[in-house]
Amino acid sequence: MIRRNRITDEPVILAPERAQRPDIVRGAAEECPFCPGNEAMTPPEIWRDADPWNVRLFPNKYPATERHEVIVESSRHDDTFDLIPPKQAAVVADMYMRRYRVLSNDAAYVSVFKNQGLMAGATIPHLHSQILATPFIPPRVQRESDAFARASACPLCAGSDEPLIEESAHYQWIAPQASTMAYEQWIVPKRHAREMSEADELAELLQAATRATRHVASAYNWVFMNFPRQPAAHWYVQILPRLAVQAGFELGSGTGINVVVPEDAARHLKKSS
Numbered sequence: 001m002i003r004r005n006r007i008t009d010e011p012v013i014l015a016p017e018r019a020q021r022p023d024i025v026r027g028a029a030e031e032c033p034f035c036p037g038n039e040a041m042t043p044p045e046i047w048r049d050a051d052p053w054n055v056r057l058f059p060n061k062y063p064a065t066e067r068h069e070v071i072v073e074s075s076r077h078d079d080t081f082d083l084i085p086p087k088q089a090a091v092v093a094d095m096y097m098r099r100y101r102v103l104s105n106d107a108a109y110v111s112v113f114k115n116q117g118l119m120a121g122a123t124i125p126h127l128h129s130q131i132l133a134t135p136f137i138p139p140r141v142q143r144e145s146d147a148f149a150r151a152s153a154c155p156l157c158a159g160s161d162e163p164l165i166e167e168s169a170h171y172q173w174i175a176p177q178a179s180t181m182a183y184e185q186w187i188v189p190k191r192h193a194r195e196m197s198e199a200d201e202l203a204e205l206l207q208a209a210t211r212a213t214r215h216v217a218s219a220y221n222w223v224f225m226n227f228p229r230q231p232a233a234h235w236y237v238q239i240l241p242r243l244a245v246q247a248g249f250e251l252g253s254g255t256g257i258n259v260v261v262p263e264d265a266a267r268h269l270k271k272s273s
Contacts, residue, residue: 117219
């Protein structure tokens with residue numbers, strides 16, 4: 001169910017059934033619906049990579065919208081993304097892109113994201129990401145899309161002074177100079193594109209970023225920022241270590257307070273990758 005804010009007209013998703021989600025953040029593998037042997041605890045799968053499987057895709061049992069999917073990224077209960085084999089990580093990144101394209105056919109927007117750890121909103125510790133389709137463009141996506149359209153040149157294509165952590169042939173991994181959270185990171189494609197591509201290299205940098213992030217925080221979010229209807233926009237991945245909760249000022253003003261200078265964060269993350 002979608003309702004609109006009376007002042008701003010921004011959408012809110014009401015999904016009371018999600019209150020019934022299992023909370024096994026500290027639970028054992030035997031209780032985990034994402035572990036091998038417990039496949040009957042999830043809806044019928046859409047896809048798996050092999051038999052026995054390493055990667056599975058299925059509808060979310062407690063969906064926030066009509067199209068809400070889960071990608072389980074390892075058969076091992078305690079894996080983190082940096083610990084899975086590189087080929088498996090590439091399969092996962094490719095699946096993000098495949099499902100993004102499929103769900104985009106009949107949705108206004110498709111969100112791809114990861115919640116890892118209790119402070120990041122995860123209720124199941126087993127490595128997974130989610131893909132969620134909405135019948136509206138989320139307000140943040142619309143604001144950034146409009147900003148790209150107003151800019152005289154693409155802010156992510158133009159040369160910048162963003163602190164660089166690492167780069168590959170097709171991507172830069174940076175600590176944005178106006179980071180809203182401590183150790184915030186972006187993975188930005190060098191080629192201008194409004195929607196995600198280049199799965200193999202993306203997987204490599206996501207693994208490096210996860211390895212570095214786990215040195216500073218056990219909980220983190222990934223947010224894939226795509227802009228399907230704005231040619232001027234430039235997609236990127238935002239990585240947000242969750243070291244602290246947002247307090248009254250941040251919530252009331254929409255302004256971040258960052259206690260770690262991004263240049264220092266970049267140096268620390270580079271050493272940890």
